[in-house]
Amino acid sequence: METLVDDVGSFPLPEHADNGLFEEAYRAARKAIIEGKRLDRDELLNNFRRIVMGSFVKKIEAGLDVVNYPQHYDMEKQVADAVRESMNEGTYLVSQERAVLPEVRVISDDAKRLCEETGGKVRLRVCVIGPIELYLREIGSVVHKDVLQAFAENVRRFAKNSILDSKYVETVAVSLDEPSFGFQDILTDRETMLNTFETAFNFDGATKQIHLHSPSRIADLLSVRSIDVLSIEYAATPKNIDSVSKGMLDQADKQIRVGVSRTDINSIMAELYDKGITKPSAEQIVENERTIEKRFETAWNKYGDRMAFTGPDCGLGGWPTQEAAQLLLTRTVKAVKAARNKLKA
Numbered sequence: 001m002e003t004l005v006d007d008v009g010s011f012p013l014p015e016h017a018d019n020g021l022f023e024e025a026y027r028a029a030r031k032a033i034i035e036g037k038r039l040d041r042d043e044l045l046n047n048f049r050r051i052v053m054g055s056f057v058k059k060i061e062a063g064l065d066v067v068n069y070p071q072h073y074d075m076e077k078q079v080a081d082a083v084r085e086s087m088n089e090g091t092y093l094v095s096q097e098r099a100v101l102p103e104v105r106v107i108s109d110d111a112k113r114l115c116e117e118t119g120g121k122v123r124l125r126v127c128v129i130g131p132i133e134l135y136l137r138e139i140g141s142v143v144h145k146d147v148l149q150a151f152a153e154n155v156r157r158f159a160k161n162s163i164l165d166s167k168y169v170e171t172v173a174v175s176l177d178e179p180s181f182g183f184q185d186i187l188t189d190r191e192t193m194l195n196t197f198e199t200a201f202n203f204d205g206a207t208k209q210i211h212l213h214s215p216s217r218i219a220d221l222l223s224v225r226s227i228d229v230l231s232i233e234y235a236a237t238p239k240n241i242d243s244v245s246k247g248m249l250d251q252a253d254k255q256i257r258v259g260v261s262r263t264d265i266n267s268i269m270a271e272l273y274d275k276g277i278t279k280p281s282a283e284q285i286v287e288n289e290r291t292i293e294k295r296f297e298t299a300w301n302k303y304g305d306r307m308a309f310t311g312p313d314c315g316l317g318g319w320p321t322q323e324a325a326q327l328l329l330t331r332t333v334k335a336v337k338a339a340r341n342k343l344k345a
Contacts, residue, residue, distance in 0.1 A: 001305050003296075005336050006066035006173065006257075007329060008211060008231075009127035010315030011055050012322050013072050022051060026073045027081070029102035039106060052106045058322055060118055062329035063337075064311070066172045068125040069103040071315065075129045075177060076137050079158055083138065083151070092150035099157035101126070104164065104171075111168035122169040126162040130178035130210065131155045131200045132186055132193070143188040152199035163205040173309070175209035175231065176200055182214030194224055201226035209257060209309070215243035222252035231257035233313040235287075235295055236264045241302060249306045256303055259313030260295040261332040262287055266318070282324035292335035300343065310336055 013022060025048035029039055039045045055070035071078075078101060082094040104126060107114075111122050131152040139147060155176060163171045176197075186193070201208050201224065210221060211231040218230055230249075232240050241258065249256055262268060265285075272280045300307055312332055316325040 001308065002340060003300065003307050003336065004065040004172075004309050005063075005333050006125050006309050006311045007059065007064055007068045008175070008259075008263075008312060008315045009068040009071040009125075009177075010075070010317030011059065011070040011072065012317060012319050012325055014051060014054060014322055017051055022048070022072060025051075026102060029105075030081070030100060033100050033102060033105050034098055039102075039109065048102070049106050049110075052103050053110055055322065056103075056107060057114075058326045059329060060114070060122075062326050063333040064329060066123045066125045066309070068127055068175075069101070069107055071103070071127060071317065073103075075127070076134065079129050079134055079154060080138055083134075083154060092147055092154075094154045094157060096157055096161070099154065099161050101128075101158060101162055104162045108164050108166075108169060111164075111166065115168040121167075124164060124169055124171045125173045125175065126159070126171055126206075127175045127177055127211070128155055128158045128162070130176035130181070131196050132181050133178050135186060136180055136184060141184065141187050143186050143192065145188075145192060148186070148188070148192070148196055149199060152196045155200045156202055159200070160203040163203065165205060171206045173207040173209055173229070174203070175211045177211045179211075179213045181212060182216040182218075185217070190220060193220065197221070197224045198226055207308070211257075211314075213314070215240045218244055219248070222248060222254055227254065229255045229257050229308055231259075231309070233259045234299060235259050235262040235292075235313045236267065241299065246303050246306055249303065255306050255308035257309035257311070258296075258299040258303070258307055260299060260310050260336070261292045261312045261328060263313045263316055263319075263328070265316075265320075282321065282327050285320070285324050286328045286331055289331050289335040289338065292332055293339045296336050296339045297342075300339065 025044050029048045059067045086094050159174045207228050209229040209231050215232050319325040
């Protein structure tokens, strides 16, 4: 099985875009979708569509095998906005029709054109905030089991509604992102935690990933039946792969996604500054292809066919420009393709 190159999700806004106006447009787009209205009925919504599609095309042009929608809106707010609306009505549960990601709708609407222009079916990846992360940010670490279960169900509904399957677009993977898990955890027992993830991942139609920043509790996650792929960072934190052996994956019948290119932009910029480079170009910010290729080879030698996905460590929302972010994606793709060709030889 060939390891697919995907990306984790977030992406810089184009330089001309105002973040405040984009957030306003995002909320308006979500409202329009819920009300069954078109997303091209006024300038605000049209601008939202143009930004999403412009960013998505840049990702496609980088050559990714599976392309995450460009996440320009805060990961927590995507779900929390809907949760707060529901709370005003006396419930933590978001209704199915309100559990929508506007970016996915835009891509679905434009999939035919994209397919014709790029010469192939759009292979989409969708990221959604994980239930533990959502609970930590909205409630805290002390667990109220009914609320936690509601949050897990909300995440499931957003994920389920994002699975597309048509002639022009297919949702290949859905990732629930848990950046705090393993660093800061909710105060509950293991069984409750496992049940939370089983609920959140209770959908069909796409490969189910969980994206982590810390591998410290991976042993627990191997017990979650509905998770297919564990996603870990490796490029900026090489010791992470020491926590996961191929034997562990074999025994649990899980696959892994290993990040092979650095995205920790603050550390990268600090390292360049220490070298006297105060205004680095995109070429200076992004690692060279050979460095990325070597990382992929190391990870592949450890995991082999268990490594189903690879790509950048994490998202690129904090990167200085879209051009720099696109260059990272392009170099990652080229490096992995070069390594894959070696493996076939």
